[in-house]
Amino acid sequence: MNRSSKKNSDSRQSKRSTHGRGEVRRERLFGLTFIAVATAGMAIFIWLNYLSVRSLGDSPSPLAVLGKQAWQRAGCVECHTIFGNGGYNAPDLTRVTDRRSDKEITDWLTTGPVIRPTTKTAHVAVAPADAESILEFLKYIATVPNMWDGQPGKPKGAGR
Amino acid sequence: MKAQRPDGASMSDIDRSARVAVPYALAVLALLSFQVVAANVGAIHLVLPNLNIPIPFESGRATHLNLAVFWPMLGLMGATYYFLAHDLQTTLWSRRLAAVQFWVIIAALLAIYASLLLGYTEGREYLESPWPFKLLIVLGFLLFTVNIVGTLAKRPGQALKPVPLIVAFSVPVSGLLLLAATFSYHNPSVDEMVRFWIVHLWEEGSLDILASVAIVALLARSKGVPGRTIEGWLLVEAALVIFSGALATGHHYYWIGLPAFWITIGAVFSFVQVVPIGMLVYISFRTARGMGRGRRSGEGRSSGGSPRHSDWGLSRATYFILSAVIWNITGAGVIGLVMTIPPVNRYIHGTYVTSGHAHLALGGFFGFLVLGLVLYILDRYRPTDAAGRRDVDLSLWLLNAGMGLMGLSLLTAGALEVYRLRVLAREFMWVQSTLRPFLALRSLGGLIFGLGGLLFAWGTARPWVWANAPGFARPALKPLFRKSSLQKPPEAEAQ
Numbered sequence: 001m002n003r004s005s006k007k008n009s010d011s012r013q014s015k016r017s018t019h020g021r022g023e024v025r026r027e028r029l030f031g032l033t034f035i036a037v038a039t040a041g042m043a044i045f046i047w048l049n050y051l052s053v054r055s056l057g058d059s060p061s062p063l064a065v066l067g068k069q070a071w072q073r074a075g076c077v078e079c080h081t082i083f084g085n086g087g088y089n090a091p092d093l094t095r096v097t098d099r100r101s102d103k104e105i106t107d108w109l110t111t112g113p114v115i116r117p118t119t120k121t122a123h124v125a126v127a128p129a130d131a132e133s134i135l136e137f138l139k140y141i142a143t144v145p146n147m148w149d150g151q152p153g154k155p156k157g158a159g160r
Numbered sequence: 161m162k163a164q165r166p167d168g169a170s171m172s173d174i175d176r177s178a179r180v181a182v183p184y185a186l187a188v189l190a191l192l193s194f195q196v197v198a199a200n201v202g203a204i205h206l207v208l209p210n211l212n213i214p215i216p217f218e219s220g221r222a223t224h225l226n227l228a229v230f231w232p233m234l235g236l237m238g239a240t241y242y243f244l245a246h247d248l249q250t251t252l253w254s255r256r257l258a259a260v261q262f263w264v265i266i267a268a269l270l271a272i273y274a275s276l277l278l279g280y281t282e283g284r285e286y287l288e289s290p291w292p293f294k295l296l297i298v299l300g301f302l303l304f305t306v307n308i309v310g311t312l313a314k315r316p317g318q319a320l321k322p323v324p325l326i327v328a329f330s331v332p333v334s335g336l337l338l339l340a341a342t343f344s345y346h347n348p349s350v351d352e353m354v355r356f357w358i359v360h361l362w363e364e365g366s367l368d369i370l371a372s373v374a375i376v377a378l379l380a381r382s383k384g385v386p387g388r389t390i391e392g393w394l395l396v397e398a399a400l401v402i403f404s405g406a407l408a409t410g411h412h413y414y415w416i417g418l419p420a421f422w423i424t425i426g427a428v429f430s431f432v433q434v435v436p437i438g439m440l441v442y443i444s445f446r447t448a449r450g451m452g453r454g455r456r457s458g459e460g461r462s463s464g465g466s467p468r469h470s471d472w473g474l475s476r477a478t479y480f481i482l483s484a485v486i487w488n489i490t491g492a493g494v495i496g497l498v499m500t501i502p503p504v505n506r507y508i509h510g511t512y513v514t515s516g517h518a519h520l521a522l523g524g525f526f527g528f529l530v531l532g533l534v535l536y537i538l539d540r541y542r543p544t545d546a547a548g549r550r551d552v553d554l555s556l557w558l559l560n561a562g563m564g565l566m567g568l569s570l571l572t573a574g575a576l577e578v579y580r581l582r583v584l585a586r587e588f589m590w591v592q593s594t595l596r597p598f599l600a601l602r603s604l605g606g607l608i609f610g611l612g613g614l615l616f617a618w619g620t621a622r623p624w625v626w627a628n629a630p631g632f633a634r635p636a637l638k639p640l641f642r643k644s645s646l647q648k649p650p651e652a653e654a655q
Contacts, residue, residue, distance in 0.1 A: 030392060031320030034399045038329055041403030048407075048425070049353065052418040056349055065346045072283025072344065078218035083352060083416045084510030086285060087221060089206060091588040092510060116589045117596075118209040137348075144349060144417035 060140045067137025070130040082141055090115075097135070097142045105138065106131040175540075177251035180258035182541055184238025185534040186624060187266060189617040191231035192531075194273070196610035199224045203603040207596055215277060222281045222288040223273060228522050229287060229359065230269060230297075235530030236370045237261075237304060240327055242537050243377035244311060247323040253310025261303040268296035284344055284351060286359045294342040301335025322391040323377060326369050326398045334366040349417035356412040363522060364433065364492075365405035369398040371529055372440055375481055378536055379447035381474060390443050397439045404432035411500040415509060423502050430500035437493045444485045448478055473539025476552055480532030483560055484525050491520020491567060507582045512595065513574030520567040523609075528559070535620055542623035551619030555612040562609025566602050573598035 060068065071077070079090035096105065112125025126134065202220040205213050213220075245252050252258060272289040282288040308331055312319050319325065341358045345351045362368075376394050410426025495517050499508055508514065535552065538544075544552070573595045580591045 026392070027322075028320050030322070030395045031325050034322075034325060034395045035329070037399040038402035041406040042333070045406035045409065048421075052353070052413070052422070053350060055419050056347060056417070059347055068346065068348060068351075075218035075222075075281045075283050077283055077285055078221045078281065081510045082348070085352060085355075085416070086510070088510065088512055088515060089592060117593055120210060141348060146415050146417045 057145060058143075061136065063133050063136040064140040065137075067130075067133035067135065067140075070126060070134050071137055074124050074126055074130070074134075076124070076134075083144075083146065093138060093141070095142050097139045102135055105135050109134060173251050174245050174249065177255055178242045178245040179541060180252060180255050180262075181238035181242035181537045182624075183259070183262050184234050184241070185537045186621065187262070188231050188235040188238070188530060188534050189621050191227055191234065191269070192613050193617045195224065195227040195231060196606075196613040198227065200603070200606050200610045203599070203606045207600045207603050216279060218281050219276050219279055222285075223276045225286050226272065226276065226288055228518075229362070232522070232526035232530045233362075233367065234265065234269075235534055236367055236374065236526075237265075238537065239374045239530070239533040240308075240331070240370055242533075243374055244308065244324065244327055247321070247377060248311065248315045248318055250311065250314050253307050253314065257303055257307045257310075261300050261307065264303065265297055265300040268293045268300070271296075282344075284355060286355060287338075287341065291342050291344075294338065298335055298339045298342060301331065301338060305332045305335060322395045322398075323373050326373050326394070329398075329402075330366045330370045330373075334362060334370075337361050337366065352416040353413065353418065356409055360409045360412050361406065363526065364408065365402055367526070368401050368405065371526065372397055372401070372436075374533055375440065375444055375485075375529065376447075378474075378477060378481060378533065379444060390447060393439060393443055397436045397443070400432070400436040400439070404429045404436065408433050408500070411505065414502060414505055427500060427502050430497060434493055434497055437488060441485055441489055444482065448482055472549060473536050473543065476549075476556065477532040477536035477539075479556055480528050480535060483556070484528035484532065487520050487524025487528060487563065491517060491524045495571070496521055507578050508574065511574045511577045511581070512570050512598075513578060516567050516570030516574055519570060520563065524563050524567065528563075531559070531616060535616075538620050538624070544619055544623050548619040548622040551615045555616035555619060558608055558612025558615065560612075562605045562607070562612055565605030566609060567605075569598045569601035569605060573602070 076093075077086040079087040081087065081090075081092045082094050084092060084094070100108075106128070108123070109126050109131035110128050112123045114120060115123045198220055201213060201215065202217065202224055205211060205217055205220065241252060241258055268289075272293045275290055275293070276288060280290060282290065287294065308327055312324050312328060315324075319328070337357045341354045345354065372394060376390050380390060407425050407429035410422040410424075411430045413422040413426060495513075499505055499513065499517060576598070577591055577595055580586045580594065581588060
């Protein structure tokens, strides 16, 4: 092991006598390269993020924003997913407004029925105003242009 | 009676200064214990949903995800202080500032877990907490940056050396990323976007390079490859991690409503990301192999420049780090790579496959790595006694077995879920009910892991909790649970 690693450094550093100075020069070169590459990576990334944000479609309406806040307060994401991100033990809601009527959704949200697989735990229930705004938020989510429908194996728009 | 270091060497100034890492390491043990308890309760709750558990599921899950990011972070902070002081061969700029930073972060974490358990979840995944507490952690990163810059200023000639350079890049960048992710944004796509600046860009970017530094610094302490060679590789690895890691964030942007170019960029750079993982594996195993040889032949040079200490801590820390590297190859390297291929991701995204991957890549890689670092640092200052060593040895097996079982059962559950839900398009709740046996197996894995975690914490924290107790660190205390209460240590009798 020691021998092979010596060979390694020898091949880069042909003369032992200049080892010290060459070492410092190489160190500086490596260091500056690191700074350049890492900064470039982050800069390109930030720039692409900026482009992405600029190309976003319509902003959510004020009611949908209220809905987003209500969605966060109720902790929906701990069980449900949106765009496939969130908890894995309840259905994805990205396109739930395509599958269910407005009334079905608001009724569900305000009554908070007992949910499978439990026989006694109820779904979180929210105030009617919150239910309306969450519905608006979910409608907005369904319009966000992306390829995510949560069910690639199924033709789009089919009921479940 | 204080425990004596086996080699009897007096601590140098550097060692005394680097001791700021100890509170970080002890806090990791406390948070690890909290984590395994919280996680196990949550896992059981998933299998037996009718069970009466006082903590709501959403609070438990938020706490679990939050801890999974923060305890490795805390451990890496401590290890960074420790290894930076040794690498620069200087004392830290301010020990007091490091302590203030520690308490700021601990205060923030306590406030966060209290608010989460009281039900104040944020409703945005991963680092859920009220935003003022996240700002406190950003403040912690600011203090960290100041201290690191101050320390580097003591040795300006060394600033371009690999370890100081990577640390000086990583720490402020991590703080800035956290700052960006502190606030919630109105547009859900933007909200999703910045979330991954933490959970992706920390773990596969800025904290990843700190982890590489710690791995190399620790392994370089043993006899093996000269520091120069690995440190040269380290810089190349770190540069690749940051460049590919930043652009590979795209693999989290596939479906959140951002432009489609991310699908190409994310997929391509996810492949590039494998290169630094391979390099890290190469570096680690090459050094670990060299270590064995050096010990046998009794020659080779210690590149760390610090006095050698008890072999036990270093050798066990190495086992933990090699475990981390193995989980990094499997969980992050192989599984993570396959998952990021866009057509595959379309099927597995948002299933238990993701969960399995996250357990292996975060708990497996960062978890085991930080446990290794914690073990090394604590052992350096106060070696544990024979019983503690036995506990740690056993915990290594339990933790690995538990992690393996958790990962495997989650991945199996995920594979079935993908087939039944995404391919056959069966009803969601029916699919979930078919996964319960595998979630039960996961829970078993979690119990094994949790037992290992508690045993590890118990074993390594012993000299810090009971160091002043009479008779500590004496072999007479070996059978900790049964006989120790019957045997009176001689000191106690003398009193």
